[in-house]
Amino acid sequence: MQWAALLIGYLLGSIPFGLLLTRAIGIDIRQVGSGNIGTTNVLRTGNKGLAAATLLLDAGKGAAAVLIGRELGGDMAGILAGTAAFLGHLFPVWLKFRGGKGVATILGITLAAAPLAGIIALAVWLGGALATRYSSVGGMLAALSCAGAGWALAGPAWGVHLAGMAALLIIMHRDNIARLRAGTESKIGQKAR
Template sequence: MPPIETGSTLLIVWAVIGYLLGSIPFGLLLTRAMNLGNLREIGSGNIGATNVLRTGSKGAAAATLLLDGGKGALAALLARYLTGEDAAQLAGVMAFFGHCYPVWLKFKGGKGVATFLGLLLALAWPVGVACCLTWLVAAALKRMSSFAAITAAALSSIWAFVLGRPDAFLLCVILTLMIYWRHRDNIARIKAGTEPRIGQK
């Protein structure tokens, strides 16, 4: 992790900003705006892009993916530009946390994959690109978004070292643990052979 050079008060401010940005439920907002139904009653009920795809709208799913990734990147980049690397990593983690546990939805949010990839692309783009490619390869092999997510997360800390970003190692470990926690039900279904495939309604 980077050296802690920012004062505690300013770090708290960035943590709150990151959380609030991350907690914007773009998937839910887009499906309502496009009259695609109540996302909470579709598929897994999740607010992420994979579940939005189950509405049948690829456009809405793509927009959700970009916006969920973008909010993580925005939180990290704003904090880096205005304060420093320590604030950027904290804001990024809190954006991820905000997506998973948004106050507006009684702390029942998404699983954070797009936000995870977005903030890694912003903070350490080679690591982010490697994780995106890992996700694509794993998804192509298994046709399971959850399998691709946990694979990309598991390799993220390794990519951080291999690609010369050891300062991002702890960040990747924290995000990986959170992604595995958020995907614990998916992992159980993968083991049982009942996990839905990408695009399956």
Template sequence: MIEPSGGWWPLALALLIGYVLGSIPFGLVLTRLTGAGDIRRIGSGNIGATNVLRTGRKGLALATLLLDAAKGGLPVALALAWAGPEAAAVAGAGAIVGHCFPVWLGFKGGKGVATAAGVVLVLTPLVLVLILVAFVAIVWATRWVSLGSITAAALAPIVAWLVGDPTAAGLYVLIAAIVILKHRENIGRLLRGQENRLSFGGRPAS
């Protein structure tokens, strides 16, 4: 590992790089490039993979999912190799904030789930496996992607603490707060029983 010369600037640089990479709106870019339209005017208006699936293009949704995860994992991996776990956590925070509040889109971005998965994959792969099991189980049982996402986000800091990584746990508290905040409308619909359910045939069911 290359040691930075010291001070606060490595953390600031990690935050900036994380934010810039995280703010790339892949869902919007891909749907426009492929002629699927402006994803912000389709379905929920969200730029993430679940809403891209509402265009009926599974491959496009998968590409969005992978790229959104990569823009979370890449800055974390770079910061981890260059300056250590603290900088990696800061880069992860920057990536999540960039995805959810991108300056290029008037700070109206996605909900952070795929990008968070990329961050967790690089920092704590075991934690990702465990919360992914919870996510899949909940989505399979209820067909509510939002409920699975919220639950996984809430579990992440707890699991990270239990496996002995307090630095990651602290970051995951922030991520969980942002993910839950971005899902506040979904939470309201869940409480009213009006949330859309995912169809395992491909498109989200109404």
């Protein structure tokens, strides 16, 4: 059952909702702003509704993977399915393994693993983004809080997997980190540079 959970999790995670939603209105999100398929870049199209839908669907696929995995084989299968969904979002087979950065997906996974941990991470994400006006800072802080709150509220196995996801998420933000250091990172509501 764990192999089934891994496969289902990966396939769910690899659905590129940002690309599909923007394509439905005639835009290829990979040609907009940073070229990323996630919520922040979808917001750069000016369509807040599509950005909100991308956020919810990307979080939803992470949560769904965990819940399906648990149904198939208990908590460990849920952990594996959630991890696979995260990897599917970052490296989707449909897009030559070039996906998003995983913020919404890790939030959804954490919400399904331990709802209170997910709420804490969501609050950290919103607080970090609002305080700094940098979506990337809010996302990286949220990922770190997913690992900490997940460990405390869902247990060490979840904590270890979420810490691994957080580390990979931060690596995926390496260009953002370089722009933050250089003072060229785009703020929320600003066009990507």
